[in-house]
Amino acid sequence: MDIYLDANATTPVLAQARTAAIQAMVDDYGNPSSIHSTGLKAKALIDGVRALARRLLGAGDGQLLFTSGATEGIQTAVLSSLGALRERRERGEPVGSLLLYGATEHKAVPEALKHWNRLLGLGLQVQAIPVGTDGQHDLAWLAGHAADAGLVCTMAANNETGVISDLDGIAATLQAAGSRAFWMVDGVQALGKLPLRLAERRIDYAPFSGHKLYAPKGIGLLYVRPGAPFTPLLAGGGQEGSLRSGTENMSGIAALGAVLAALEDGRTFRSGAQLQRFRDRLAEALLAAFPGLVFNAPLAGSLPTTLNFSVPGLPSRLLLDLFDAADVRVSGGSACSAAQAAPSFVLQAMGLPDWQTASAVRLSFGPAADEAFIAEAVARIAACGLALRRSCLAGPSEDPLASDGVLQLSAGGASSWLLVDGERRQAWVLDPQPEFNERVARLLRCHSLQLHAVLDTRAPLLAATARADLLQACDAANLAQLAADADAQGWPGRSDAVYTLAPPASALQLSRLQLPADATHPDGPRAAQPVWLLQREGAPALAFVGGAAEHPALAQLLPAGTVLCSEATGPAALRRITAASEPAAQPAISPATLAAFVRSQPGLRLVDVREPYEQLLSDMPALHGAELQALPLSRLADPAQGAPAWLAEPGRPLLFFCRSGGRSLQAAQTLRRLGHPAAWTLEGGLAMWQAQGEPVFMPAI
Numbered sequence: 258m259d260i261y262l263d264a265n266a267t268t269p270v271l272a273q274a275r276t277a278a279i280q281a282m283v284d285d286y287g288n289p290s291s292i293h294s295t296g297l298k299a300k301a302l303i304d305g306v307r308a309l310a311r312r313l314l315g316a317g318d319g320q321l322l323f324t325s326g327a328t329e330g331i332q333t334a335v336l337s338s339l340g341a342l343r344e345r346r347e348r349g350e351p352v353g354s355l356l357l358y359g360a361t362e363h364k365a366v367p368e369a370l371k372h373w374n375r376l377l378g379l380g381l382q383v384q385a386i387p388v389g390t391d392g393q394h395d396l397a398w399l400a401g402h403a404a405d406a407g408l409v410c411t412m413a414a415n416n417e418t419g420v421i422s423d424l425d426g427i428a429a430t431l432q433a434a435g436s437r438a439f440w441m442v443d444g445v446q447a448l449g450k451l452p453l454r455l456a457e458r459r460i461d462y463a464p465f466s467g468h469k470l471y472a473p474k475g476i477g478l479l480y481v482r483p484g485a486p487f488t489p490l491l492a493g494g495g496q497e498g499s500l501r502s503g504t505e506n507m508s509g510i511a512a513l514g515a516v517l518a519a520l521e522d523g524r525t526f527r528s529g530a531q532l533q534r535f536r537d538r539l540a541e542a543l544l545a546a547f548p549g550l551v552f553n554a555p556l557a558g559s560l561p562t563t564l565n566f567s568v569p570g571l572p573s574r575l576l577l578d579l580f581d582a583a584d585v586r587v588s589g590g591s592a593c594s595a596a597q598a599a600p601s602f603v604l605q606a607m608g609l610p611d612w613q614t615a616s617a618v619r620l621s622f623g624p625a626a627d628e629a630f631i632a633e634a635v636a637r638i639a640a641c642g643l644a645l646r647r648s649c650l651a652g653p654s655e656d657p658l659a660s661d662g663v664l665q666l667s668a669g670g671a672s673s674w675l676l677v678d679g680e681r682r683q684a685w686v687l688d689p690q691p692e693f694n695e696r697v698a699r700l701l702r703c704h705s706l707q708l709h710a711v712l713d714t715r716a717p718l719l720a721a722t723a724r725a726d727l728l729q730a731c732d733a734a735n736l737a738q739l740a741a742d743a744d745a746q747g748w749p750g751r752s753d754a755v756y757t758l759a760p761p762a763s764a765l766q767l768s769r770l771q772l773p774a775d776a777t778h779p780d781g782p783r784a785a786q787p788v789w790l791l792q793r794e795g796a797p798a799l800a801f802v803g804g805a806a807e808h809p810a811l812a813q814l815l816p817a818g819t820v821l822c823s824e825a826t827g828p829a830a831l832r833r834i835t836a837a838s839e840p841a842a843q844p845a846i847s848p849a850t851l852a853a854f855v856r857s858q859p860g861l862r863l864v865d866v867r868e869p870y871e872q873l874l875s876d877m878p879a880l881h882g883a884e885l886q887a888l889p890l891s892r893l894a895d896p897a898q899g900a901p902a903w904l905a906e907p908g909r910p911l912l913f914f915c916r917s918g919g920r921s922l923q924a925a926q927t928l929r930r931l932g933h934p935a936a937w938t939l940e941g942g943l944a945m946w947q948a949q950g951e952p953v954f955m956p957a958i
């Protein structure tokens with residue numbers, strides 16, 4: 258069962274709302290503008306829902322019109338107020354020079370302001386109202402600017418942090434400044450969670466979206482204060498009292514009506530106090546699971562259904578993958594790109610440190626949550642914490658997963674490498690990067706490893722600083738008598754050309770080669786540089802070459818078939834001296850054709866490239882006719898079980914999979930680029946594969 262904790266993004270549709278929508282499609286399908294009985298029934302339905310919404314929102318005599326959602330409501334409010342400002346200006350009245358919006362508003366607000374300001378040719382200045390570290394608007398700043406504002410936009414509650422705005426404070430500030438500005442309050446996240454008393458406050462416009470509170474997508478509401486200027490966004494047949502033309506979305510309105518009815522009767526949704534207790538239990542579970550976790554907004558001033566947090570050393574992308582593996586759906590502080598979560602502009606506006614803005618995770622639930630749901634969420638959060646501890650990423654672990662071989666740490670365009678001989682408890686780091694120091698130190702501590710050398714392919718000065726920083730981050734107990742006689746790139750003076758990293762049976766040997774200076778480099782001459790060569794019997798060698806992947810001497814220096822580990826991030830770091838051409842054929846297999854594909858590929862090896870903490874949290878799928886292997890993407894370079902070993906077995910077909918298909922595509926493309934002819938990715942990953950319900954897959958035994 259999914260534990261859906263992303264209610265601020267959207268919610269599932271409430272059962273009674275689904276029933277109401279279907280009834281509106283099947284029985285009450287009339288056009289409310291028709292004057293026959295079927296039309297009249299539809300009209301009565303709309304009127305009933307509007308009256309209900311009016312009561313719940315405290316809308317008084319204001320207008321309430323049905324829209325497609327908040328984005329439309331925002332456009333209509335902005336167009337209406339900017340149109341009125343233009344008319345004022347044409348009459349020679351003062352309009353101010355500013356259009357103000359809270360710095361943490363949803364993007365729909367500043368974008369709408371800029372769009373209509375440009376289209377209407379107003380030329381006003383669109384400016385953000387600063388917020389404090391608690392996410393609250395800076396009222397002193399607003400007081401200083403309110404008199405010069407034509408429109409002020411402040412949300413009721415923030416979608417990322419749940420921070421509740423001080424609407425009464427804002428109203429008082431506007432009034433005290435004698436502001437004639439129109440005031441829009443985005444009520445999206447407040448609907449069903451906060452009393453808004455729209456008419457009591459001097460709010461001019463308030464947009465809402467049904468899908469944030471268990472109604473379907475495509476239905477929303479806009480409140481307009483009596484006397485506030487109005488310009489329709491949609492002109493046409495005159496529906497909604499000519500405020501918004503177009504035949505009404507009857508099934509959406511009926512569904513929204515069912516949600517509002519549930520809100521009014523108080524039986525379906527939990528009280529504010531109960532929701533707060535739920536949030537407190539989730540907060541406690543998070544703090545216990547993730548040592549060092551911090552909440553990014555004060556809980557006391559936030560919606561009782563939202564938690565936004567960061568964990569030191571754990572980027573949000575990692576946490577999202579972790580939660581998703583436990584079938585807990587959460588979101589990054591803001592929208593995630595495929596590779597990395599973008600830092601949250603909301604947290605940036607609050608002035609939080611970079612690490613918090615880059616690693617924020619939002620967990621949000623709706624007011625229909627119940628005891629059983631919260632208990633299950635708490636249990637899964639605990640399981641996530643345990644999986645991280647076993648992977649040595651959080652707190653101490655009594656039974657860490659084995660850590661042997663080559664681990665690649667990648668971020669921000671560069672890779673570091675950790676070489677581990679688990680049996681001898683020895684480790685080596687190549688090309689350390691500051692962002693991984695904490696993680697490397699944790700791994701050494703958790704596995705009781707001794708760091709024997711920190712080697713570098715980079716210039717001596719950079720190398721010496723990076724090495725010193727890493728050693729500083731590590732516990733003394735994890736540092737072997739690290740060569741005092743190490744040279745500029747960390748190679749111990751006492752050793753010859755070769756280190757042995759593992760017992761003879763699986764001998765891993767590390768040796769140093771020297772690349773001569775390269776005077777012909779296209780970006781200018783390059784100094785001489787060391788290359789670290791890792792060899793294991795029966796597999797192609799790995800050469801750590803840093804930025805020298807194109808060096809003309811590599812081909813003479815390295816054994817044939819060597820896999821180069823260059824400076825790039827992720828699997829892109831793996832190259833060959835003579836790059837094989839990119840595969841002509843599309844390496845993606847769709848879940849629908851998977852069964853046939855397996856039959857056509859005898860000996861297929863299915864490789865799970867998710868990280869160990871994800872693998873711990875979900876059943877390994879089984880596939881008849883295929884051998885299953887777990888190899889996290891960060892271990893793709895491992896000579897014993899990763900790309901180098903598969904290259905030695907070119908006849909063996911490989912099908913990679915991960916959570917959503919991104920990492921497995923990188924793995925498949927890398928293998929093909931390295932010259933393996935038969936590597937594929939499962940399109941859409943486990944998410945689509947499970948959705949397909951392929952009968953060939955079964956839970957692992």
Ligand code: PLP
Pocket residue numbers: 265266326327328329363365412414415416443445446466468
């Ligand atoms: N305002 C806030 C605070 C929101 O959270 C959202 C949706 O995320 C919107 C506006 C836009 O709503 P919709 O996309 O439903 O139009």
